[in-house]
Amino acid sequence: KLVSREHHERMTTVRVGGVPIGPDTFTLIAGPCAVEDPEQTLEAAEMAKAAGATLLRGGAYKPRTSPYAFQGLGETGLKILADVREATGLPVVTEVVDAHDVELVASYADMLQVGTRNMANFALLQAVGSVGKPVMLKRGMSATIEEWLSAAEYVAQRGNLDIVLCERGIRTFEKATRNTLDISAVAVAHGLSHLPVVVDPSHSGGRRDLVLPLSRAAIAVGADGIIVDVHPHPEQALCDGPQALVDGDLRALAAAVRQLPPLL
Ligand code: PEP
Secondary structure (H helix, E strand, O other): OOOOOOOOOOOOOEOOOEEEEEEOOOOOEEEEEEEOEEEHHHHHHHHHOOOOOOEEEEEEEOOOOOOOOOOOOOHHHHHHHHHHHHHHOOOEEOOOOOOHHHHHHHHOOOEEEEOOHHOOOHHHHHHHHHHOEEEOOOOOOOOOOOHHHHHHHHHHHHHOEEEEEEEEEOOOOOOOOOOOOOOHHHHHHHHHOOOOEEEEEEEEEEHHHHHHHHHHHHHHHOEEEEEEEEEOOOHOOOOOHHHHHOOOHHHHHHHHHHHHHHHH
């Protein structure tokens, strides 16, 4: 298989607008869960950059569980992201939820994110695989690691091996956290695939107080990076405020990332 380790001696480094994600580095990706307006996005990006983030995350298309929840700004949000990239120099990672929007999103984004709810949307995977931009593939919340790697294979088959796997927590019986971060999945995926693996401690825990400990766990298990939510005013956030980091949290996170053990 294209994504499996068997035929690849070296682990893959994926470059996103020049920023590497792979075995020789640890990449901090941060930004708002959702793009809400230009000011909030710029402020969040500046917070992210000050903490050492080298890539900006932010959703313009939000796949929400409830149809009544904020669905994102669509193309307006993509334009805001492009302006904030211009202002901060941070390349942009953003989600695409519909195969028909792939070209539009790719025209603004540096990396296309496929979210947990779309991991097995094969038409979407094939479309993102064909458009020539790096892809962040989140693990389906109820998907096995094998299913996750098969989903990556759909992207790879279209000629795109610039894929980063993202463990973002899975459904278990446990209710204390929104999802259960499957930390072992990072090591298992690294054993099976040459693709980089990052962790999303924000969407797995769903709680601000868990982001730092889960990030430390990600660092310890050998993840190639983390992707975290930040917000200048989480109490006013239109999406996932309770998990967004604020300035003080980010300083602690930046310190944890700086204290990384030497890379193996
Ligand atoms: C996100 O990262 O914005 C997101 C919606 O994550 P997930 O698909 O993991 O729920």
